[in-house]
Amino acid sequence: MNNTNTDDTTPFTTDDPRLTGLALGEITDPQQEDALRAALANDPALNHEFEAIQAQGDSLRQFFRAELADSAPATRTTTAVPAHRRRHSAVSFAPARPRPPLQTREKILRFIFAGTALGTAATLLFFLSPSLPPRPIRTATHAPDAIAANETTIRLPLAPKNGYSPFSATHRPAPPRPDMTATPTSETDLASIVRRLPVLAPGKGENTFVSSKHSRTTALNLSNASQDYARRLSNNLAKGRIPERNLLRIDGLINSFPTVNPLAFAAPPIVLVAEAIPAPWAKERWFLRATVNVNGHDGSIAATDARASLTFSPTQVAAWKMLGAEDGDPAAPSLDLPVIMRTGTSLNTLFEIIPAPDAKAGTPLGEMQISFRDKNGNPATLKVLVQHPAPNAIETASEDTRFAAAAATLGLAMRQSPHRGHATLDMASQLVTPLNHPYKTHFLNLTRAVQSLTLPALPTSTGISL
Amino acid sequence: MALKSAPQSATAAWIDALVREHRAALLCYARNLVHDDATAQDIVQDTFLRLCQSPPDPAFARPWLFRVCRTRAIDWWRSHREHTLGSNTDEMPQTDFFERLPDPDPSPPENLVRDETAAALAQQIASLPPRQRELIRLKFQADLSYKEIATVTGLTTSNVGFILHSALSTLRRRATAL
Numbered sequence: 239m240n241n242t243n244t245d246d247t248t249p250f251t252t253d254d255p256r257l258t259g260l261a262l263g264e265i266t267d268p269q270q271e272d273a274l275r276a277a278l279a280n281d282p283a284l285n286h287e288f289e290a291i292q293a294q295g296d297s298l299r300q301f302f303r304a305e306l307a308d309s310a311p312a313t314r315t316t317t318a319v320p321a322h323r324r325r326h327s328a329v330s331f332a333p334a335r336p337r338p339p340l341q342t343r344e345k346i347l348r349f350i351f352a353g354t355a356l357g358t359a360a361t362l363l364f365f366l367s368p369s370l371p372p373r374p375i376r377t378a379t380h381a382p383d384a385i386a387a388n389e390t391t392i393r394l395p396l397a398p399k400n401g402y403s404p405f406s407a408t409h410r411p412a413p414p415r416p417d418m419t420a421t422p423t424s425e426t427d428l429a430s431i432v433r434r435l436p437v438l439a440p441g442k443g444e445n446t447f448v449s450s451k452h453s454r455t456t457a458l459n460l461s462n463a464s465q466d467y468a469r470r471l472s473n474n475l476a477k478g479r480i481p482e483r484n485l486l487r488i489d490g491l492i493n494s495f496p497t498v499n500p501l502a503f504a505a506p507p508i509v510l511v512a513e514a515i516p517a518p519w520a521k522e523r524w525f526l527r528a529t530v531n532v533n534g535h536d537g538s539i540a541a542t543d544a545r546a547s548l549t550f551s552p553t554q555v556a557a558w559k560m561l562g563a564e565d566g567d568p569a570a571p572s573l574d575l576p577v578i579m580r581t582g583t584s585l586n587t588l589f590e591i592i593p594a595p596d597a598k599a600g601t602p603l604g605e606m607q608i609s610f611r612d613k614n615g616n617p618a619t620l621k622v623l624v625q626h627p628a629p630n631a632i633e634t635a636s637e638d639t640r641f642a643a644a645a646a647t648l649g650l651a652m653r654q655s656p657h658r659g660h661a662t663l664d665m666a667s668q669l670v671t672p673l674n675h676p677y678k679t680h681f682l683n684l685t686r687a688v689q690s691l692t693l694p695a696l697p698t699s700t701g702i703s704l
Numbered sequence: 705m706a707l708k709s710a711p712q713s714a715t716a717a718w719i720d721a722l723v724r725e726h727r728a729a730l731l732c733y734a735r736n737l738v739h740d741d742a743t744a745q746d747i748v749q750d751t752f753l754r755l756c757q758s759p760p761d762p763a764f765a766r767p768w769l770f771r772v773c774r775t776r777a778i779d780w781w782r783s784h785r786e787h788t789l790g791s792n793t794d795e796m797p798q799t800d801f802f803e804r805l806p807d808p809d810p811s812p813p814e815n816l817v818r819d820e821t822a823a824a825l826a827q828q829i830a831s832l833p834p835r836q837r838e839l840i841r842l843k844f845q846a847d848l849s850y851k852e853i854a855t856v857t858g859l860t861t862s863n864v865g866f867i868l869h870s871a872l873s874t875l876r877r878r879a880t881a882l
Contacts, residue, residue, distance in 0.1 A: 254869075255866050255869035257869075258868060258869040258872055259850070259865050262843070262868070264849065264850045264865065290876060291872060294875065294876060297825065298843075298844040299844050299847075301826070301829075302732070302845035305732055306728045306845065
C-alpha cells in the first residue's frame, strides 16, 4: 500500500498503518504485500496484531450491519412483534407482492423535467384550496344517543374494574352509497401513478392477511407520531413530489385527522370505540375501526404504561389484516411499546377482515382492550366487544368510521395494494362527500392533489420521504 | 474526479438499484453527521434527487453518493449554525468541517444497545473524534475502500489509512482496558 505516511522501507511494527491496511485488504502494491506477509510469518506479535485487526473489522461490520437492519424495517423490537408484521409469516396466504414493470422506470428523467410544471400546477391547487382548519375543541355537550349504529362504546372511570359495559346505538339518515363496483379509470385512478412508484426493497411491502386461528391478538396503535402526516403529504404533493409507496401511509392518513365522535370526548377519561362495516372496496370483507380516545384537550397526561390490543374470535373472523403500519414502513408506529397517553388524543387502528364462513350476526367479532396506569399509578383495564356489521352498515355508520374508511380507501389505492379490491380515488371522495366531518374539505383537497399528479411517467424511486 | 454521465438507457434501472442498495447506509451516514432523523432523511432524499438529475459515472457512483450526501450535510450544518449560532461557517474548509462541530449526540443509537458488547462498542465508537467516527462508518458500514473514502471526504488516501489505523488502535486499546 502506498496509502500511508509510513515509509515503505521502514521495518513493520505492531503500530503500523500498513499492517492495518493489509488486514483491511487495502494493500495494492504486490511487493509491499509480500514484504508484510513475510514479516507476519516471522513475527508472532505482528501476526497477533494483524489477526486482532481483522477480527476487529469483522466486529465493526457486524455492528454496523445491525444498525443498517434497524434503519430499514419498522419492526425494531425483537420480541412481541405482531404476526402481521413479521416477514414471510407462516400463516400468511396473501399473493406475492407485484413489482412494477421495469420499462416504467425508464422514464424517470422525463419526470424530473416535468416536475417543474407539475409542481406549479399542484401548488396552485393547494393554495387555492381551503387550508386545514384548526382542531376542534372537544366538549361534552353532546348526548350519549349520538353514537352511531354498530359503534360499541364502553365508558368507565379511570380505574375501572375489568369487565364489560352496555353500549348504545342510534341511526343516522342514509347518504348515497359509493359505487362499490367502480372500476379504475386511467385519469382518476391512482393506479396509473402508483404502479410507477418505486419497487419496494425486500421486506418492505404490504401487510398480509393473518389467519385468526394462528394469530388472534394484535397490538393497537397508541402513538400520535402521525399527527402532522396529512399536512406533510399535502405539502409534498403541492410541490409535485410524491413519496415512495411504502411512505404513503394509511395509519398516517387517518391519525392526522382527530376523531369527531362527540361522545368520545365526554366525561369518561378514556373511551374505546370499535365499529365494523362492510369494506367499501371489497364486498365480502369487513372494515373495522378500533379507536382509543382520551378525553380532554389540555394535553395533560391521562394514563401511563398504556398498551392496547385487539383479539379476534376465530369462529367469526377467518383472517385479518392491519391497514397501515405496513410491513417495512420505516415510519410505522411501534405497536409493542407502552406509551404515555395525553388528553385530547384519538388514535385509530384500522383492519380489514375476512369473515369466517360460519360467522353469525349477534356474536362478537372480538374484543378490544387497553391496560394502563392512571394518574395515581393505579392499574386499570378497559374492554369493549366488537360487534358484527349490519348488511348496510356504511349508511348508518358513524362519521368517524366512514371517514376512516375513506382514508383507508385512499391509502389502498395510493399504495396500489394487492388487497385494494375496487378502491379508487373516486371511491374515497364519494365516501367522504356526504359527511359533515370538519376535515372533509382537506381530505378532498388531498385527494385532488394526488389526482393532479397523474403523469405519463413517474420515477420508480423518488427518494422523497415524509 | 471527473464524472461523466451514465448511458441514458441504463439509467432508470441503475438508479433504482443504487437507491435500494445504498439508501440505508446513506441514511445511517447522514444521521451520524447531522444527528437528526428527519434532516438525515431529507439529505438522503436530496442526494437521490441529485442522482436522478445528474447521474455520475457508474464506476464512481458509490463514493459519489456519499460525497453528495456529505456535502448536503455540510450545507445543512452551515444553514443550521447560521440560524442557531448566527455565525458564518462558509470559510471553513470542507475537509475539516465536521472536526470543528460540537458533538450534539455522543451517546450511541439506543436501538443498537442490545447487549453489553454492542453497548460497549457503540460507546467506544461514539467517544472517537468526529473524523475518525466518520471514516469508521464509511469503511465498515458503507464498505468503501480507502480510495473511495478519500473521494468522499477530500482527504488523501494516505490520510484515510492513517486516521483509520489510529481509530482502530484506539478502539482496541479501550476494549483491552475494559
